[in-house]
Amino acid sequence: MVTPEQNESISHIANYLAMNDAKQYTFQIMRSYGFQYDPDSSESENLIIFIQHYCSDPGKEDFIDAMTVLIGNYDLTEVELERVDYNLQNLGYMLEEGMVVEIPKEDDFYEFLEQCLRDPEALKAEGGAYDGALLTLTEGLMENDEDFTLIDYGCGEGRLLFALSHIPKVIKKHITYVGVDVDEEHLEALSAKIKESGFESEFKSCTVMNLQDFFEAGLDADYIFMVNVLHEIPLNELPKLIKDLESMVKKDGVMLIHEMRELIEGEMRFVSWDEEDIDEQFKNTSFNVNVRSYNSRSGIPLLNVHLNREGTTSTALEEIEGNLDNMIKNKLKRIEEELKEIEDSGDELRIRRYGYLLMLKRNIELQYAQFVREKLSDSKKEE
Numbered sequence: 479m480v481t482p483e484q485n486e487s488i489s490h491i492a493n494y495l496a497m498n499d500a501k502q503y504t505f506q507i508m509r510s511y512g513f514q515y516d517p518d519s520s521e522s523e524n525l526i527i528f529i530q531h532y533c534s535d536p537g538k539e540d541f542i543d544a545m546t547v548l549i550g551n552y553d554l555t556e557v558e559l560e561r562v563d564y565n566l567q568n569l570g571y572m573l574e575e576g577m578v579v580e581i582p583k584e585d586d587f588y589e590f591l592e593q594c595l596r597d598p599e600a601l602k603a604e605g606g607a608y609d610g611a612l613l614t615l616t617e618g619l620m621e622n623d624e625d626f627t628l629i630d631y632g633c634g635e636g637r638l639l640f641a642l643s644h645i646p647k648v649i650k651k652h653i654t655y656v657g658v659d660v661d662e663e664h665l666e667a668l669s670a671k672i673k674e675s676g677f678e679s680e681f682k683s684c685t686v687m688n689l690q691d692f693f694e695a696g697l698d699a700d701y702i703f704m705v706n707v708l709h710e711i712p713l714n715e716l717p718k719l720i721k722d723l724e725s726m727v728k729k730d731g732v733m734l735i736h737e738m739r740e741l742i743e744g745e746m747r748f749v750s751w752d753e754e755d756i757d758e759q760f761k762n763t764s765f766n767v768n769v770r771s772y773n774s775r776s777g778i779p780l781l782n783v784h785l786n787r788e789g790t791t792s793t794a795l796e797e798i799e800g801n802l803d804n805m806i807k808n809k810l811k812r813i814e815e816e817l818k819e820i821e822d823s824g825d826e827l828r829i830r831r832y833g834y835l836l837m838l839k840r841n842i843e844l845q846y847a848q849f850v851r852e853k854l855s856d857s858k859k860e861e
């Protein structure tokens with residue numbers, strides 16, 4: 479009996495095989511099993527019937543062997559081969575040295591096939607055995623065949639670097655990685671980890687910098703990643719930071735922001751962002767903004783922002799500050815509307831959200847007051 483989950487996997491495998499070069503091998507296997515094609519069905523429908531039939535057949539081990547051969551024959555590129563190996567190792571079917579220890583049987587086989595043959599887009603989106611959210615972020619890197627500089631702004635103890643260490647070696651050797659953080663302890667811990675792990679030899683280079691060295695270094699970045707950092711930047715410091723980072727991103731380079739749309743523990747002082755805030759904040763800058771909101775598999779609300787730098791013109795600080803001002807005003811308005819709506823509804827199930835919004839409102843107001851104070855004192859100095 480095929481479960482709905484298995485059926486979904488089978489459809490995925492069949493569609494993938496039907497769309498790729500692997501089709502020829504698969505049809506060879508189908509023929510050798512005497513499978514009768516239904517001329518009125520599409521290739522992938524035929525494949526689904528075939529896989530379902532053989533996976534629920536008592537003699538399925540032959541089929542499993544044949545499919546294993548198919549995977550071995552499939553003409554994978556170097557990058558894809560590394561991905562397959564990585565998946566196999568994570569599923570426990572291959573040792574790190576590349577030796578296959580076990581051929582998966584029965585139910586696991588569906589997962590095995592799916593993991594091996596998953597198309598790159600699906601793999602990146604779902605993350606496989608990697609950190610899904612970070613893998614999605616690194617997807618743009620997979621096409622690089624030239625050297626590039628990647629800045630991990632607010633690197634912490636290097637979660638992004640460790641995610642990057644799993645991407646194919648052929649890409650890693652092009653990466654100049656620079657981890658930057660305000661917290662010196664994080665930087666020390668990350669430096670020690672880089673030494674221990676041997677990343678220095680895997681990447682083109684791998685360094686960490688404090689804020690002062692970083693802003694003095696005048697780097698040209700192809701990518702700036704900010705992973706779970708934006709909510710920690712006080713709003714009054716943000717315009718200058720955006721301006722400085724914008725000037726470091728090369729033409730056609732990308733700044734990537736990844737955040738939780740709602741901070742699970744509320745987190746004192748911090749301000750979470752949503753799509754509208756991002757659109758407002760980066761309006762009329764040199765970035766072309768592409769924002770995506772989605773929930774992780776475990777239901778965490780996430781925000782993924784690609785800022786593609788289209789030109790080299792730099793945005794005036796006043797413009798970025800003006801955007802921030804509008805962003806905050808509109809955000810506060812939306813928060814107040816939602817608070818009122820929850821009050822009017824009397825819905826006790828929304829009490830947690832209500833508390834979250836109250837704290838968010840307070841955090842924004844405190845930071846906004848600081849921003850306004852600084853602006854006033856700047857304008858007094860100018861007079």
Ligand SMILES: C[S@@+](CC[C@H](N)C(=O)[O-])C[C@H]1O[C@@H](n2cnc3c(N)ncnc32)[C@H](O)[C@@H]1O
Binds near residue numbers: 661
């Ligand atoms: C939640 S942690 C995320 C760390 C890492 N990016 C990750 O995803 O695991 C936020 C990091 O941002 C750093 N940070 C906060 N404010 C910063 C600033 N103004 N400039 C640079 N880093 C900052 C913190 O020290 C911390 O390491």
